[in-house]
Amino acid sequence: MSSSHWIELKRTDFLSAITSIKPTLRVKSAPERALQIGLVNGQVVFSIQGASSSKPAKGDWPGLACTRLEYFLTFLIAKPPESQVRITFSDGKIQLGTSRFPAEWVDSNDLFTESQLHQHAVMPAKENILKFKCPKCRRKQGVAFVSLSSGPFVTDEIKTLLSAGASLGHAFGCLSCGNSWEEQAV
Secondary structure, X not given: OOOOEEEEEEHHHHHHHHHHHOOOOOOOOOOOOEEEEEEEOOEEEEEEOOEEEEEEOEEEOOEEEEEEHHHHHHHHOOXXXXXXXXXXXXXXXXXXXXXXXXXXXXXXXXXXXXXXXHHHHHOOOHHHOOOEOOOOOOOOOEEEHHHOOOOOOOOHHHHHHHHHHHHHOOOEEEOOOOXXXXXXXX
């Protein structure tokens, strides 16, 4: 992608938004969280699994960007010096000041962007997803399909698992071996 998309907001709003979505408990073994960024009706929305925050902003951001949350958490320590923070996306990277991070991009309209950001925010955090023992491989990597995100940034393995399970009418699947099953005894 050669065109550059951008969002601009006040530094205080940016830091406040990142602080409000920051996980309360940070441990090394915690899975990494995906941060989705969108611009809807003059509001920048930062969304992670289990939380979202929106602040007034302006820009040209016709879609969704997804990157790792930990990249943005660094700005809580090394605060941006400018009074206006400008976030740009170009050539598969998000740039904020002199920092550049890898990111994914999906073009979308305001309605889809708002819907996807909300869906992402209401998903349980990865460490809160209940895991079940797979009847095939016997590993505790089984999950309910309703606890998996089905948005545009889902991995191909999860897309395959969801589509195969849905075609069979199954509600559970194994993240390790790809098996799916209909019912789970609790």
